[in-house]
Amino acid sequence: MRSVAGLGQRLMADFTTSTHRAKWIFTPQDLKEKYKNANKRAKQTLEQHGTTQMKVDIDGSFSLVKPQNDAKDNADKHSRPKALKTEEEQLLRAFYEFKIQDVCDAFKFPRKIQATALIYFKRFYLQWSVMEHHPKNIMLTCIYAACKAEENHVSAEELGKGIEQDHQFILDNEMLSLGFDLIVYAPYRALEGFVNDLEEFYDEELVQSEILKSLHDSAKMEVDKIMRTEAPLLFPPGQLALAALRRSCEIHKVIDFDRYLKSMLSRQHPSHANSELRASMNTIDIMVNKLETPTSKDVKHIDRKLKSCLDPSSHEKSKKRKHRSKESSIDMS
Amino acid sequence: MSEAVVDRYEKREVLGEGTYGVVFKAIDRKTGQTVAIKKIRLGKQKEGVNFTALREIKLLKELKDPNIIELIDAYPNKGNLHLVFEFMETDLEAVIRDRNIFLSPADIKSYIQMTLKGLAFCHRKWVLHRDMKPNNLLIGPNGQLKLADFGLARLFGSPDRRFTHQVFARWYRAPELLFGAKQYGPGVDVWAAACIFAELLLRRPFLQGNSDIDQLGKIFAAFGTPKSLQWPDMVYLPDYVEYQHVPGQPLRTLFPMASDDCLDLLSKMFTYDPKSRISAQQALEHRYFTSIPPPTEPASLPRPPPKRESVNSRVSDFNPQDGPTVLSPPRKLRRVMPQREGFDINAQLTDTMDDHGNEIRQTAGERSGQAPMSLDFSVFGMRPPSRPTINSADRSHLKRKLDLEFQLPEEE
CATH class of the missing domain: 3.30.200.20 (Phosphorylase Kinase; domain 1)
Incomplete structure (x- = not known):
């Protein structure tokens, strides 16, 4: 995979030496393991302490929020909150990743910010379980940090107000974001480069500029989808962009993508294994096709489970009034 | 954890x-x-x-x-x-100011080469430093010079991205910034590097303007008011104002001790039109760096003697005027807060200049032109005039600008 990693380098002279490439591109096994470990750790904490919630201090240090005594006392085997399974965690993350795009759209943030926030979010949950830090808080923190890092500053207050959430925790959590590297490479610029290149390539055949434009637009939407899969943690942005462009070409059926790809590779990367690149694009393709967009209905029960992990006393209460009320614990618009 | x-x-x-x-x-x-x-x-x-x-x-x-x-x-x-x-251990400003240090042409070449190397690296990585000045060029124990203080730095390279022009301490600000340019590139850092180069040669800041207008006046007095042929885009800059034409002076007069190669490079770095200004990388490839004398090995460069309590990297902060308390050591005190009395002296200096009234723009040049190679500030009582950093007015403006930049978002 490494040998294809540099594809699209011409467009991003500095990706090769970036922390993004050096530290944040993984193998599928790496990812699986990291998710498993985070889940396991949170589960153990839950068994030992009856809660998983981590409190973040102003300086970004963590401590476990100790449950109140009464909750701890009756924490017998039966009433103890159940931990989330890794699949449930995954679903919840997918839900909030979609929310990130939603919120960014609502604020009309540029795509780059959206992508940066998504990557921060993904990086964060390689280290933590959703049981330890509620994804709603982390989502907003990531958006806030992305705006700041991309020099499109929006005040935390404004951001909080826009989605009717208290903003203080955004600031409380911001320190967490420093744990990862802040400059990330989104595929949009690489995509632009490939589209320009495509235009030159088909120049003599006079591909109409409207066609190219709609091709570019739908490729951007494909990138949006790719950003919600695990692919950004597995492949460099150049390859994500190419995969998006190929999908877009399949929709429009006006451009022979294969022909372009062959020519592009022979021009720029003669030594590149074509098959390897194709394999990567196919993997990305499969990921996008499998991409789920959970609705709040889908994650409702998971969120309820999560709530009792984070706050065991709410678990007790909700058990008591289980049949009485149908309160929803997810209230994001 | x-x-x-x-x-x-x-x-x-x-x-x-x-x-x-x-x-x-x-x-x-x-x-x-x-x-x-x-x-x-x-x-x-x-x-x-x-x-x-x-x-x-x-x-x-x-x-x-x-x-x-x-x-x-x-x-x-x-x-x-x-x-x-x-x-x-120290910084380039301390080196320049230390009257006990003699800087040979080879030493100057070494210091400016390291500056340009760091800068060329930043630019290759699409980073503008935007606060180049001797005080931000730190010097390590082995004489290595390193660019520091990236608090104003940012990525560039996206087409049509607009930036604030309120960057750099005034004396190092490129003419396009002084004319309010919002779209600019690595040339701004090269101009500042040229000012540092000149400062190494003169052992005093080269263009010491006391307002933005005066800064342009100083620049024009040295190099002549730019003609539109020299810099065609100048008249379209947001804050462009016409300056009375002054001829400028030969670089040879301004820097009598410099070699021809040195002056040639300097003039290329001080080019008005940012589009024709030499890049940091090109500057490094200039024959000045291959002609004799070769640059001094960093370890052999003259530096201020190490203090018992070593001095360090400065408190980065682009406005020390706000009244920092300096705890140690004494030399640091001088560097961090040259103000107070120093400030008054500066004000007096400024007053003297202002006495020339509206003529400042024409007469300023004589001052910088005829200043002795080495100014002994002891005649003023004690300290050299304070260097402007980004002043508080600029700073609040800057803060606003930086905050406002998000209103001109750019889609990748």
Whole structure:
């Protein structure tokens, strides 16, 4: 995979030496393991302490929020909150990743910010379980940090107000974001480069500029989808962009993508294994096709489970009034 | 978790204090390396992590080069953000100011070469430094010069992206910035590097304007008012105003001791039109660097003698005028707060200049032109006039601008 990693380098002279490439591109096994470990750790904490919630201090240090005594006392085997399974965690993350795009759209943030926030979010949950830090808080923190890092500053207050959430925790959590590297490479610029290149390539055949434009637009939407899969943690942005462009070409059926790809590779990367690149694009393709967009209905029960992990006393209460009320614990618009 | 990080560094003496934090020396127990830790107060600030610090962390993590200061670590602890840097002994401003130091042409070549190397690296990585000045060029124990203070730095290269022009301390500000350019590139850093180059030759700041208008006056008095042929886009700049034509002076008169190669490079770096200005990389390829004498080995460069308590990397902060308390050492005191009395002297100097009234724009040049090679400030009582950093008016403007930049978002 490494040998294809540099594809699209011409467009991003500095990706090769970036922390993004050096530290944040993984193998599928790496990812699986990291998710498993985070889940396991949170589960153990839950068994030992009856809660998983981590409190973040102003300086970004963590401590476990100790449950109140009464909750701890009756924490017998039966009433103890159940931990989330890794699949449930995954679903919840997918839900909030979609929310990130939603919120960014609502604020009309540029795509780059959206992508940066998504990557921060993904990086964060390689280290933590959703049981330890509620994804709603982390989502907003990531958006806030992305705006700041991309020099499109929006005040935390404004951001909080826009989605009717208290903003203080955004600031409380911001320190967490420093744990990862802040400059990330989104595929949009690489995509632009490939589209320009495509235009030159088909120049003599006079591909109409409207066609190219709609091709570019739908490729951007494909990138949006790719950003919600695990692919950004597995492949460099150049390859994500190419995969998006190929999908877009399949929709429009006006451009022979294969022909372009062959020519592009022979021009720029003669030594590149074509098959390897194709394999990567196919993997990305499969990921996008499998991409789920959970609705709040889908994650409702998971969120309820999560709530009792984070706050065991709410678990007790909700058990008591289980049949009485149908309160929803997810209230994001 | 952060306990472990904190234990890694053994705290030593305080090196200085600025408006948003303290710098102290420490030993990295893991590597035995001496480091400088910049402690930035977080408090319950409305906008979380300090912007300047965030930029520094963000960019320095990606920039690893022998001529760029190394950010070793960044961690939060007890309401403070800690930035761990490699320890640096002094800075280029201290070298320039030290009257006991003689800088040979080979020494000057070495210092400016290292400056340009660091700069070329930044530009290759699409980073504009935007605060180049001698005081931000730190010098390590082995004489290595490194670019520091990336608090104003940012990425460039996106088409049509607009930036604020309120960057750099005034004396180092390129003419396009003084005319309010919002779209600019690495040329601004090259201009500043040229000012530093000139300062190494003259041993005093070259173009010491006391307002933005005066700064342009000083520039024009030295090089002549630019003609539109020289710089066709000038008249379209937002704050462009017509200046009375002055002829400028031959570089040879301004820098009598410099070699021909040196002057040729200097003139290319001081080119008015940013589009024709030499790039940092091209400058490094200039024959000045291959002609004799060869640049001095960094380890043999003249530097101020190390103090018993070593001095370090400065309290980064682009406005020391806000009244920092300097704890140690004495030399640092002079560097961090040359104000107070010094300020008055400066004001007197300014007054004298103002006595020439409206003629400033024409007469300014005579001043810089005929200033002796080495100014002895002792005639004024004590300290040299204070260097302007980004002043507080600029700063609030800057803050606004930086905050406002998001209103012109750019789609990748």
